[in-house]
Amino acid sequence: MIRDTSAQDQIVSTSTPGSAASTWRRYRWPALAALLVLAGIAFAVHGWLNASRSFDSSRVRIAQVERGDLVRDIAADGRVIAANSPVLYAISAGTVTLKVVAGDVVKKGQELALIDSPELRSKLAQEEATLAGLEAESSRAALDATLTRAKSRKDTDQAGIEKVAAERDLQRYQRGFDGGAVPQIDLARAQDALKKADINLVNAQADTRLQGQGADLDARNKRLLADRQRAVVAEVKRQVDALTLRAPFDGQVGQVQAVQHTNLVANAPVLGVVDLSNFEIEIKVPESFARDLAIGMPAQLTSGSGQPFAGEISAVSPEVVNGEVTARVRFADKQPAGLRQSQRMSVRVLLDTRKDVLKVERGPFVEQGTGNAYVMDGNTAVRRPVQLGVSSLGEVEILSGVQPGDRIVVAGSDLFKDAERVSIN
Incomplete structure (x- = not known):
């Protein structure tokens, strides 16, 4: 008996169209795609709900917080100027x-x-003629004082002689009276004559002293008037000498502001003189760094050839113009040869170095001064209090509020209008 293949056949149940298994196989991939779309929509809605505003990332600049050394320096382009360049003026019209x-x-x-x-x-x-007259009067007053003192001495001497004569007459009458040859009335008359001579001598001495003092005062007043006029003449002479403008030092004539053979008013500028042996570098420093500058602070000057020169701050202007302060830097050693007026030079002033600090790139958020910064949390910028320290031209120190590796919106945060959370696309 020959066996067939009927023993190897198995009965397989076939599902009819519209069954559950057939439906799952048909819609499983579209269902998975729909779930992914819903998850993306949910994530976007979650981000939108967490951020009150949304901005494109191209409108902001984000920098990462890192730890390192912060070098505080000032770099600026300066121009060579003459440290001594006075302008000469006309002292009088002419x-x-x-x-x-x-x-x-x-x-x-x-x-x-x-x-x-x-x-x-x-x-x-x-004024010279007036001085000559006053000097003559002063000399005449001195002569008058001498004559007055001589006449007073003459009168005093005459009174002294009269007193001596009266004393001798009294002695003679006294001897005659003692001998009985002279009456008492003559003795009394001689005594009165001595007293009169004594009074005349005292008065003559007082007149001599007073007349001498008066004559000296008159001579002194005349002499003072002559001295005053002499000072006036010296001043006018100085002004006349100043009509000739002379170079105050060895140098070069700068700008000539007067025209040849023209009439100038008083105090009009004529020309300037430049001292070529003493140059300084003028720089413009931002107002935020001006308070850190001090006279004598070291600086490095670099010419167009790249050669460095040592320098130091010589002056800092107390006035702020357009947010900048003007400062001057002089050469610490001998200045290089070949410098010219208005030549450009690079200046670097080292303020200090902070070791191992948290720092981030400097941006406009530093100048806003709100005490807050926007720290990135994924694609969301969260407003967080941040304490800033010192800053340099390119970096700023962070004292608290962030950790190394955090990212901060350093520019463009003014668009957020102080929102607590902002989405960055």
């Missing part, structure tokens, strides 16, 4: 005659310009 032109090298005391002022020269002549 016609100017220039002896030099701009750019001429001059020596100390060299004539630069001459101002012709007839009014000032005439005033000098008048």
